[in-house]
Amino acid sequence: MAAAKQARTNPRQLANDVVDSLDIDDLASSVEVAGPGFLNIRLRDDVLGERIANSPLIEKDPTPLRVVIDYSSPNLAKEMHVGHLRSTVIGDAVSRCLELIGHTVIRQNHIGDWGTAFGRLIAYLDDLDDPSAMAAELADIERLYVHASQRFESDAAFADRARSKVIELQSKEPRAMSRWEHVMALAREHMSDIYARLDIALKPGDIRGESAYNDDLAPLIEELENHEGLVSESEGALCIFMPQFKTKAGDTQPMLIRKSDGGYLYHTTDLAALKYRTETLHADRVMYFTDARQILHFEMLFAAARLGKLVNENTSLEHHHFGKILGGDGKPFKTRAGDNILLRDLIDEAIERSTQTIETKNPDLDADRRADVIDAVAIGAVKYADLSKNRLHDYTFDWDEMLAFDGNTAPYLQYAYARISGIFEKGEVNPTDCKVPPVLNTAVEHQLAVHLLRFQEVIEQVATDAKPHYLCAYLYELTVRFMRFYEQCPILSETGSTKDGRLTLCARTGATLKTGLATLGIRVLTTM
RNA sequence: GCGCCUGUAGCUCAAUGGAUAGAGCAUUGGCCUUCUAAGCCAAGGGUUGAAGGUUCGAGUCCUUCCAGGCGUGCCA
Incomplete structure (x- = not known):
């Protein structure tokens, strides 16, 4: 229909023309035009089955990039608190996603260690x-x-x-x-x-804080001053004026790069960091994960970096911002006293609540596995609650919801994985040995298979838009389809190619869930 | 004042200009001698903040308005 718009023709007519000229009998069992011009293509079950059994989970990007990802970056004058959670969790997931499809990810923890x-x-x-x-x-x-x-x-x-x-x-x-x-x-x-x-995958070697750029700031100012008309003095401070940034009176709003007392500002440090990321790290793409309040800062930063030629023309500069975490009252998530909630306290509470749930739901769990299950469920729940929402919006922090075992939550997905593991354990089968293509003679099997093969495109979408909730939505839908299959289709009690094919479906689902959750930074469990 | 963001079911959230706006929670009713019932199936629930406009087609794009949040030169 987009093509019809470009060609200024009737989309339904164009769709009919496409169907007439299409020759994909080796892939599809039927093709039909629906609604205003959709093409409904039903893939052949034998083609689907073959791919489920033998295609790789992920194919690497043929043109890998060097991607610098600036995330977490807490100010370390005080302890880490809930305000650092989103950048840390979302940036980590996007980093893992880019690595999964073969890009070179350079994590940069731009900590506040100065000032x-x-x-x-x-x-x-x-x-x-x-x-x-x-x-x-x-x-x-x-x-x-x-x-x-x-x-x-x-x-x-x-x-x-x-x-x-x-x-x-x-x-x-x-x-x-x-x-x-x-x-x-x-x-x-x-x-x-x-x-x-x-x-979180950040390591000490990823730390490059504000202090690392101290010696670069004065030379940077000099370099910028060499660009005719870029830097000017105003009220004792050094500024960059860019006409697209206006104040109330219609004046140009300055970007301050040196205070009247000679001190530097975060604009200056961030410019120096961009120069470093271009010249030393050779970044093709620089991604920042900070909250939405810094939108104007990054717009100015990127514009000034381009004017000052601190980055290459084709380097992609991206600010991926996110909303606030709210408490149940619609106000920012804080303690009753109005203080920031420390991450160590948040984690402690997650473990406490997870312990209570596990003790109620599965009191018979082996003692040696118990601590591991409690930890994976607690941490998975907190991270998934954040990752599963469109990062552009504020979201409401709700313990009961994120730790529930139904709905779009980490425990629900982890439970599905545990069920799959149970099948292989009980059937004494190694999932990596499952190579028999599934027959897909029921609707639930067909729907599961179709969804399984969309993993690649979803990962690519997350890598492009830096929105992990696409992957969460995909994994949740995958789990729902698997659960239906699990309820309706017996596996171990079957024989021959039906049994082997269904085991292949289970193996592929398990591998997709494990890789998908690992990409989100969440562990799977073989027992829950 | 100016700029940016947000507004979708009772609640929490999806919907990448496309089909009858979808999930979960909550509510009501079904399904365990059978691979983990922490599950599955079904039902009810909507003027997408309001009004115009563009388009074959708008929750999505444009204009105006309403409500809330954030930013707006010497913190980051």
């Missing part, structure tokens, strides 16, 4: 004479942050010392740097622990 907040932490530690008091503060970075912030608000002399610590850091004063290293080691340890618990 005013660290001046406060260091000044606070300096004020503590007692080594044991200092050790106690360092054992809990969140507490250190809260204490330092409170002091900063209430004590003007302290605030001045905190500001001077920032200057000391910038000039690499050894004592301040040593304290900073100390705090960062602690913060990185905390971050790694959260990633491990959430099963």
Whole structure:
């Protein structure tokens, strides 16, 4: 119908012409025109069956790209909280998806490890004479942050010392740097622990924080100033004015790259990072996962980077933003006191709730498998709840919903996988040995087979649009179709090619579920 | 003020300009001597915030309005 629009002809007539000239008897058992001009092609069962048995799950992209993915990137002056969850989980899933189809993914954890907040932490530690008091503060970075912030608000002399610590850091004063290293080691340890618990693929080697670009900022400003008319001074600050960004009065809105006091801003650091990603990492595509409040920042960043020739013309610069996580009241998800919910507390609660559910639903579970099941269900539920929604919208965080075993949830998909595993265990069959094409003589088998073969296109769609919920919707629909098949079609009690073919369907479904969930960063279970 | 985003079933969410706007939860009613009932099947539930417009075709694109959120020069 899109073709008909281009050709300005009647879509139904064009569809009829296509059917008449089509010769695909070797693939399709019937082709017919429906509605305003749809082509309904029914694939031959023998063709479907052959592909289920023998085609690869995923074919790699013939033109692999170097993709830099900037995600998670927490500010480490304080502990990771629920505000970091979406970037971390969504960026991780998209990274795995791009790797799955053969792209070279370079993860960049652009952590906040520099700036005013660290001046406060260091000044606070300096004020503590007692080594044991200092050790106690360092054992809990969140507490250190809260204490330092409170002091900063209430004590003007302290605030001045905190500001001077920032200057000391910038000039690499050894004592301040040593304290900073100390705090960062602690913060990185905390971050790694959260990633491990959430099963996030980010590793220490992926960290390249704001501080990594410190020495690049002054030369970068010089480089930009060499572009005629790009950089100008206004009210003591260095700015880039771009006519497409207007203020209320119709003036051009500036992008500040150096403050009037000589300090740099996140615009500057991000420009330096883009230069690094182009020149050193040789990125074909740069993807950012941050919340929607930064839309304007990235529009300016990309426009300025192009004007300043910091990136290649054909480098794709993409800001993939997302909405907020809301509590049940429609307001941002916070504690009752109004504080950010820490990720370690969120994970603890997920484990607690998962434990309760598993104990009720399956009290007979083997003790040695129990902890593993509880963990996979808890973490899978939290991640899937986020990934299964269109990231552009806000979403409501609901424990009961995400941990339910029915509906579009991780536990439902994990349960399907456990059922499949049960078949192979009971039948004493190795799924990788299943090569007999299924016959597909029932409607549910045909529908399962058709859906199985769409995995590739869904993965490609996620890689293009950076929207993991397409994959979730696909896997959920796959599971629904499998469950129908499972209810209606006996497997192990059958014999011959019917049994073997149905085992092939189970094997392919299991492999698709396992790979699909792994792409989302979620584990499958052989027993639940 | 200006800019961006959002508004779909009682609730939580889908719908990539296409067919009768779909799922789950909740509600009601079925299905376990048979591979995990943590499951499956069925029923009811809609003026897609409002009004115009473009199109063979609009939840989707355009205009205006309503409601909410976010951003809008020295934080990130």
